[in-house]
Amino acid sequence: MRKIGIMGGTFDPIHIGHLMLAEWAAGAAGLDETWIVPTGISYQKAGRNVLPGQERLRMAELAVEGNEKFRCLDVEVSREGYTYSYETLEQLRLSFPDCTFYFIMGADCLYSMERWKYPEKIFQNAILLAAARGDVSMDRLRDKRQELLQRYGGEIQLLPFLPLPISSSIIRERIQNGLSVRYMVPDKVLSYIEEKRWYLDT
Ligand code: ATP
Numbered sequence: 261m262r263k264i265g266i267m268g269g270t271f272d273p274i275h276i277g278h279l280m281l282a283e284w285a286a287g288a289a290g291l292d293e294t295w296i297v298p299t300g301i302s303y304q305k306a307g308r309n310v311l312p313g314q315e316r317l318r319m320a321e322l323a324v325e326g327n328e329k330f331r332c333l334d335v336e337v338s339r340e341g342y343t344y345s346y347e348t349l350e351q352l353r354l355s356f357p358d359c360t361f362y363f364i365m366g367a368d369c370l371y372s373m374e375r376w377k378y379p380e381k382i383f384q385n386a387i388l389l390a391a392a393r394g395d396v397s398m399d400r401l402r403d404k405r406q407e408l409l410q411r412y413g414g415e416i417q418l419l420p421f422l423p424l425p426i427s428s429s430i431i432r433e434r435i436q437n438g439l440s441v442r443y444m445v446p447d448k449v450l451s452y453i454e455e456k457r458w459y460l461d462t
């Protein structure tokens with residue numbers, strides 16, 4: 261079985277926190293490849309002005325250029341309507357029966373995923389890799405892990421990670437305020453954002 265990491269996110273825009281998390285997860289779980297999956301219209305972010313899926317996908321593609329173990333999937337951005345992680349994982353399982361999927365997420369998502377649609381189907385189709393970012397203690401994460409396992413079964417691996425206080429929100433806000441985001445995103449992503457004049461106003 262090939263081991264494939266799946267990293268979903270809005271990626272508006274993708275940044276070094278996302279890339280480092282994917283890289284650390286790949287190393288910790290011995291993944292053969294990691295697939296970055298920008299969300300389509302996420303019902304959780306409905307209301308905010310999110311860049312079109314194809315643009316967020318384009319930035320993700322620029323970010324992983326040159327890394328043959330990372331690639332980006334358009335499964336969610338090309339789907340109509342709201343997209344849900346459980347659907348993507350079900351679809352991937354059917355399309356790639358020779359792969360074991362590892363769903364990579366920040367620990368913040370471990371706390372919110374019970375409010376996602378059909379969390380049990382996520383556990384049925386993937387092993388969860390949850391990164392502890394230092395903002396939540398390992399002890400609390402272990403408790404949360406036990407609670408989720410009792411409720412849904414499946415497998416959750418905790419991944420020690422750095423507290424890296426970077427987010428797409430901070431990046432958008434800095435751009436809006438005329439501040440530099442160089443080194444917060446890969447150079448190619450920065451050039452693309454500047455060329456397209458993204459995030460100057462929201
Ligand atoms: P926003 O600020 O718009 O919410 P974000 O930076 O949190 O954006 P998302 O696209 O919402 O990025 O997150 C995608 C995934 O990346 C989630 O699993 C989230 O936990 C994780 N993630 C985001 N930022 C970091 C970071 N600095 N360190 C580790 N994981 C992160």
Ligand code: MG
Nearest residue numbers: 368427428429
């Ligand atoms: Mg977020």
